[in-house]
Amino acid sequence: MRIDRLPPLGPDQWTPEQRKAAEEIIAGPRGGLIAPFVPLLRSPELMGHAQRMGEYLRYRNSLGLRFSELAILITARHWSQQVEWGIHAPIALREGVSAASVEAIAAGRRPEGMDGDESAVHDFCIELLREKAVSDSGWAAVVERFGDRGAIDLIGINGYYGFLAMVMNAAQTAAPHCEMPPLPTKGSDEAA
Numbered sequence: 001m002r003i004d005r006l007p008p009l010g011p012d013q014w015t016p017e018q019r020k021a022a023e024e025i026i027a028g029p030r031g032g033l034i035a036p037f038v039p040l041l042r043s044p045e046l047m048g049h050a051q052r053m054g055e056y057l058r059y060r061n062s063l064g065l066r067f068s069e070l071a072i073l074i075t076a077r078h079w080s081q082q083v084e085w086g087i088h089a090p091i092a093l094r095e096g097v098s099a100a101s102v103e104a105i106a107a108g109r110r111p112e113g114m115d116g117d118e119s120a121v122h123d124f125c126i127e128l129l130r131e132k133a134v135s136d137s138g139w140a141a142v143v144e145r146f147g148d149r150g151a152i153d154l155i156g157i158n159g160y161y162g163f164l165a166m167v168m169n170a171a172q173t174a175a176p177h178c179e180m181p182p183l184p185t186k187g188s189d190e191a192a
Contacts, residue, residue: 006039006171017044025051029059035083036164039171050163057160061153063146065095067121071157073097073105074125077183079165086178106183117145121154128158 014022021044022033028051033041036054040047061068069092076084089102101111101118114122120141127138134142142151167173175182 002172002174004172004174006042006173008033008038009041014041015044020044021048021051024048028055030055035087035173035176036168039167039173050160053156054160054164057153057157061157062149063121063153063157065091066097067117067146068153068157069095070097070101070118070121071125071154072161073102074122075129075158075161076165077105077108078129079162079169080183080185081161081165081168082175082182083168083173084161084165085183086175086180089180090178102180106181108184116141120145124151124154125158128155129162 009018011019011022018041022037022041025033025037025047030051037047037051040050058068058072063071069088072084072088073092075081076088085106089106092102093099097118098111098113101114104111110126111118111122120138124134124138124142127134139151142154146154
C-alpha cells in the first residue's frame with residue numbers, strides 16, 4: 001500500500017505564506033485546493049507560480065480545451081499519473097475527445113479514427129515525451145493547425161503536467177474517486 005508522503009494540511013496548520021497561496025487557488029477557477037496543489041503547498045512560492053501557469057494552460061491556452069485535454073491525457077499516461085488521469089479523463093470526454101481515444105490512450109495505444117488536428121496533437125506529444133524532441137514534420141503539422149503560439153502552448157502543457165506528475169508520483173498523492181477506471185499499470189504505455 002502506498003502512503004501519501006505529503007497529505008493535506010489543515011488550514012489551521014498553514015503558514016501565512018501557505019494561506020496566501022492556497023487562498024489564491026481557492027478563489028480562482030479551480031474553486032478549491034485540488035490534489036496537485038496539496039503537496040506543492042509545502043513550497044508556497046513555487047505553488048503560486050505553478051498554479052498561475054497551470055491556470056493559463058488549462059483554461060486559456062490557444063489550442064482549446066479539447067486538444068489541451070487530449071495532451072493532458074497523453075502526459076498523464078506517459079507518467080502513469082492516476083490523479084491527473086482521474087481528473088482529466090472525464091473532462092476530455094466532456095470536451096469532445098472520444099471514449100475510444102481515451103480508452104486507447106489509457107491502454108498505451110495510438111487511438112484510431114482521430115481527425116487531422118487530433119493526430120497532430122497526439123503525435124507531437126508522444127514524440128516530445130519519448131524522444132525529448134519533435135521532428136520537422138511533427139512541428140509543421142502542429143504549426144499549420146495552431147500556429148507558433150499553439151506549438152509553444154502544447155509544449156507548455158506537456159511540461160506543466162509532466163511537472164505535476166513528477167510531484168504527485170514522488171509524493172504518492174492519492175488519486176480521487178473517479179467515474180473512469182484507473183490507468184493500467186506501467187508497461188502498457190510504450191505503444192501510444
